[in-house]
Amino acid sequence: MGVILKAKDLCKTFSNESVQQHVLKNLNIEIDEGEFAVIMGSSGSGKSTLLYTLSGMERPTLGNIAIRGEEISGYSNDRLAVFRRKNCGFVFQQNYLNDTMTALDNIMVSGLLLSREKKKIAEKTAGLFEKVGLSRDTLHKYPAQLSGGEAQRVAFVRGIINTPSVLFADEPTGALNSKSASQVLDIFTELNTQGQTILMVTHDMKAAIRGSRILYLQDGVILDELRLGAYSPDDDKRPEQLRGFLREMGW
Numbered sequence: 001m002g003v004i005l006k007a008k009d010l011c012k013t014f015s016n017e018s019v020q021q022h023v024l025k026n027l028n029i030e031i032d033e034g035e036f037a038v039i040m041g042s043s044g045s046g047k048s049t050l051l052y053t054l055s056g057m058e059r060p061t062l063g064n065i066a067i068r069g070e071e072i073s074g075y076s077n078d079r080l081a082v083f084r085r086k087n088c089g090f091v092f093q094q095n096y097l098n099d100t101m102t103a104l105d106n107i108m109v110s111g112l113l114l115s116r117e118k119k120k121i122a123e124k125t126a127g128l129f130e131k132v133g134l135s136r137d138t139l140h141k142y143p144a145q146l147s148g149g150e151a152q153r154v155a156f157v158r159g160i161i162n163t164p165s166v167l168f169a170d171e172p173t174g175a176l177n178s179k180s181a182s183q184v185l186d187i188f189t190e191l192n193t194q195g196q197t198i199l200m201v202t203h204d205m206k207a208a209i210r211g212s213r214i215l216y217l218q219d220g221v222i223l224d225e226l227r228l229g230a231y232s233p234d235d236d237k238r239p240e241q242l243r244g245f246l247r248e249m250g251w
């Protein structure tokens with residue numbers, strides 16, 4: 001299994017009229033295929049900025065980003081958009097579902113960006129719904145008719161409908177109660193077990209513990225990292241390992 005995402009000397013600076021804020025400062029990161037990488041760090045440290053920059057949603061100020069060996073930094077907006085559709089899936093804290101469309105149509109919109117085969121996308125969606133524990137009638141419900149956890153699972157299916165090389169998630173459990181959160185986390189774990197590469201930002205210990213590797217962002221760089229290996233709920237040393245690491249980081 002090789003490197004699937006690599007960023008070199010990544011800089012991201014936000015400039016207002018008077019001040020420049022250097023959020024990412026020559027940051028380097030490498031994510032291997034099949035990894036479940038978690039980015040932690042204090043609020044405002046630049047976790048979301050890093051995620052959006054790595055996924056090609058935002059442009060770096062300086063530096064290089066390669067996904068599957070493709071250097072995306074120099075891509076035009078159009079080329080980048082096409083690349084992102086094929087390779088990058090997203091799950092956010094808010095589900096960003098379109099309220100005027102059914103769950104199925106919300107996913108269809110994403111699926112149709114890559115394929116014209118409506119029937120195949122609908123079948124794939126139904127299969128994924130089953131996998132994430134959503135009943136068939138959910139397909140035809142509108143977002144307002146779904147619970148928070150259901151809506152997040154629909155958004156999850158939308159994030160993976162095009163079988164992305166990397167699934168990017170920003171605080172995916174942030175808006176959920178603990179039962180819904182653990183259901184959503186189980187899906188992350190299951191997908192990762194099946195080989196899905198995941199890069200997740202979270203400040204939630206219950207989410208972070210699922211990761212195979214924890215990267216701590218501070219002062220614009222990855223300060224340190226902890227390798228936890230594959231998640232197992234029976235591993236009772238794991239929570240203490242994570243807590244110890246975060247204590248060391250001053251979290």
Ligand SMILES: Nc1ncnc2c1ncn2[C@@H]1O[C@H](COP(=O)(O)OP(=O)(O)OP(=O)(O)O)[C@@H](O)[C@H]1O
Pocket residue numbers: 014015021023041042043044045046047048049050203
């Ligand atoms: N589009 C933007 N324009 C200007 N400044 C920005 C922009 N996006 C983020 N920032 C600034 O960059 C810094 C990092 O923001 P970011 O959202 O990446 O932090 P975070 O680690 O995700 O925080 P949180 O844990 O609260 O979500 C913040 O100080 C923020 O104000």
Ligand SMILES: [Mg+2]
Pocket residue numbers: 047048049
């Ligand atoms: Mg954030």
